[in-house]
Amino acid sequence: MSDVIPAAVTALNTRMDGAFDGTAKFVIEGEGAIMVDGDGARAADEDADVTLTADAETFQSIMEGDLDPTAAFMSGKLTVDGDMAQAMKLGNLLS
Numbered sequence: 001m002s003d004v005i006p007a008a009v010t011a012l013n014t015r016m017d018g019a020f021d022g023t024a025k026f027v028i029e030g031e032g033a034i035m036v037d038g039d040g041a042r043a044a045d046e047d048a049d050v051t052l053t054a055d056a057e058t059f060q061s062i063m064e065g066d067l068d069p070t071a072a073f074m075s076g077k078l079t080v081d082g083d084m085a086q087a088m089k090l091g092n093l094l095s
Helices: 004-016 056-063 069-074 084-094
Strands: 024-028 032-037 040-043 050-054 079-082
Touching: 004 024, 004 032, 004 040, 004 056, 004 084, 024 056, 024 084, 050 056, 050 084, 056 069, 069 084, 079 084
Parallel strands: 024 050
Antiparallel strands: 024 032, 032 040, 050 079
16 A cells, blocks of 8 residues: 555645634645545545545645645646645645
């Protein structure tokens, strides 16, 4: 089993600090899903205000600060389904 999801949950929890007031889901293709809300991040696949989907390499690049979330979206590496305002808030927290 891959450690992508547990590592991503840990990384997101160190960045979020309860600063996100919506619900978001990161779908990492071939790996699973992560839910993010005001309580932090956890491995789960639930309904959310916004769903962001990317492959593991793109997600890792965003988390490492090598790829801006907006640039990933504009280049088609990151897809967004749902509340774009929530996606932008989350993107600001990650960049």
